[in-house]
Amino acid sequence: MAGSDYGTYRKNTRQSRGNAARKRTNAVSTKLAGEIDYTFLFLVILLLCAGLVMLLSASAPAANSTYGDSYYFFKKQLVGAAAGLVGMWFISRINYERYKKYIPRFMLFCTFLLVIVLIPGIGVKVNGSRRWIATPGIQLQPSELMKPTIAMYFALLIEQGKYDLTKWKGNLPFLGVILIVVSLLMLETHLSGSIVIAGIAVCVMIAGGTPIKPIIVGALILLPIGILGVYELSPVRWSRIVSFLHPFDDMQNTGYQVAQGLYAIGSGGIFGLGLGQSVQKYSYLPEPYNDFIFAIVCEELGLVGAIVVILLFTALILRIVRIAIKAPDVYSSLTAVGIAAQIAIQTTMNIAVATSSVPNTGVALPFFSYGGTAILTLLLEMGILLNISRYIKEKN
Numbered sequence: 001m002a003g004s005d006y007g008t009y010r011k012n013t014r015q016s017r018g019n020a021a022r023k024r025t026n027a028v029s030t031k032l033a034g035e036i037d038y039t040f041l042f043l044v045i046l047l048l049c050a051g052l053v054m055l056l057s058a059s060a061p062a063a064n065s066t067y068g069d070s071y072y073f074f075k076k077q078l079v080g081a082a083a084g085l086v087g088m089w090f091i092s093r094i095n096y097e098r099y100k101k102y103i104p105r106f107m108l109f110c111t112f113l114l115v116i117v118l119i120p121g122i123g124v125k126v127n128g129s130r131r132w133i134a135t136p137g138i139q140l141q142p143s144e145l146m147k148p149t150i151a152m153y154f155a156l157l158i159e160q161g162k163y164d165l166t167k168w169k170g171n172l173p174f175l176g177v178i179l180i181v182v183s184l185l186m187l188e189t190h191l192s193g194s195i196v197i198a199g200i201a202v203c204v205m206i207a208g209g210t211p212i213k214p215i216i217v218g219a220l221i222l223l224p225i226g227i228l229g230v231y232e233l234s235p236v237r238w239s240r241i242v243s244f245l246h247p248f249d250d251m252q253n254t255g256y257q258v259a260q261g262l263y264a265i266g267s268g269g270i271f272g273l274g275l276g277q278s279v280q281k282y283s284y285l286p287e288p289y290n291d292f293i294f295a296i297v298c299e300e301l302g303l304v305g306a307i308v309v310i311l312l313f314t315a316l317i318l319r320i321v322r323i324a325i326k327a328p329d330v331y332s333s334l335t336a337v338g339i340a341a342q343i344a345i346q347t348t349m350n351i352a353v354a355t356s357s358v359p360n361t362g363v364a365l366p367f368f369s370y371g372g373t374a375i376l377t378l379l380l381e382m383g384i385l386l387n388i389s390r391y392i393k394e395k396n
Contacts, residue, residue: 036092037323037389043316044088044382048081050309051367057276058296059289059370073289073370080372084379091383092390096332100156107153113142114184129189141373143185143193148381150181151200151338152331158208159330165209174205175218186225192363196345203341204334207324258356260285261295265355272302289370291362294354313347313366320385328391336388339381342366 052074059073066072113133117123123130124139133140154174157163164170178201185194202215264280267273278299281288288296298306317340324336343366350365352358364374 034390036386037319037392040316040319040323040382040389041386043312043319044379047312047316047367048085048379050312051365051369052077052081053275054293054297054300054368055289055370057278057300058281058293060276061282062287062289065283076372077370077375080375081379084376087376088379088383088386091380092386094387096335096384096387100331103149103152103156107149110142110146110149111181111184113140114146114181114188117142118184118187123188131188131190131193139372141371143188143190143197144371144373144377146181146193146197147200147342148335148339148377148384150177150197151204151342152335153177154201154204154208155331155334155338158204158334165205166211168214171205171210171214171218174201174210175214177201178218179221183225192349192361195349195361196342196363199345200338200341204338207334207337208330257286257292258353258360261292261354262356264288264292264295264299268299268302268306270303272298272300272305275300291350291360291364291369292354293368293370294351294365297368298354310347310351313343317344317347323385323389323392326392327388332388332391336385339385342381 055077056071056074060070063072063074064070069075117133118130120130122133124132124134126132131141131143133142154177157174158165163173165174178198181201182194182198185191185197202218206212206215260280264278264285267279273279278288278296280299281296285292285295294306294309297309301308320336320340320343324333324340327333327336346363346366349358349361349363350369353360353363364371366378367375
């Protein structure tokens with residue numbers, strides 16, 4: 001081939017490759033230009049607004065008595081929600097294929113945060129648990145970041161196909177990761193976080209092909225470790241956990257919060273006392289704006305309001321399941337499964353704790369409970385789901 005002919009050949013080759021790359025980019029751009037799932041977005045906004053209203057009502061007395069500002073907790077939550085909405089919109093516009101390769105690094109980063117939160121001076125100890133990293137102006141809870149991260153990490157590993165989840169050997173790396181994360185969380189005495197994160201991981205594994213048997217064996221190994229960890233590291237917390245069996249037997253101590261929560265639920269009746277009219281939030285029920293905010297929902301809005309809230313969560317979870325079923329690939333489908341599992345587990349546990357159906361483990365109610373990191377992370381997860389929904393062909 002003559003020199004000039006070879007030069008022409010290379011030029012044409014580069015042009016062909018460039019055209020192919022531009023076509024791929026245009027294809028991605030066309031996909032991203034698709035409509036988001038507006039039904040899902042409507043449910044998210046509705047739950048967020050309802051949560052903010054109930055948080056304001058539940059937190060006003062405590063905020064006024066502690067900080068002299070009835071809007072203190074509400075304003076902080078509003079800042080987190082506003083930042084989360086901006087982040088949700090931004091993430092919904094980014095093709096998730098572009099950041100998949102960074103997920104293993106982010107998993108390592110989140111694990112690192114779980115380690116350093118245990119260091120005195122870095123991690124802040126509140127109510128006997130060291131779960132927060134405090135920096136000037138920012139208080140970060142690493143376990144909240146780990147929830148979506150472990151879902152995305154497991155989804156990526158399963159999509160890559162390096163491990164055969166139908167066999168014992170293929171499940172060992174996943175169970176090893178769960179064991180490491182849960183062990184770090186138990187050192188924080190963060191039982192609820194351990195249950196939620198392990199539940200997210202297990203749901204992704206089952207959806208990815210893991211048989212039930214390895215999961216049962218893994219649970220039989222991890223559950224005693226968790227129980228022993230709480231019993232040894234925090235006897236006071238252990239007594240609170242077992243008090244759910246007879247909360248009224250020790251109302252002045254371990255059963256106090258659960259008993260007051262039940263009083264709030266019972267006094268609400270069918271239609272409630274009215275928005276803002278709760279009595280239990282005035283120094284009777286500890287932290288009514290956090291783990292027991294559902295009790296305030298029942299007291300102020302009654303059985304009818306509680307059912308509406310439960311139905312909204314049910315509709316949201318079902319919509320996420322729809323996104324998971326219709327997602328374009330394994331990674332996006334399993335990521336949606338993990339996020340659906342997170343919301344379902346936390347909602348179920350929070351309501352069960354408030355009604356004394358399970359031990360008091362201190363789990364937050366999504367969209368409702370106070371927590372800047374929690375609401376910010378949750379809305380970023382909603383942005384991930386909105387982005388996935390852009391790739392769904394059938395929109396009805």
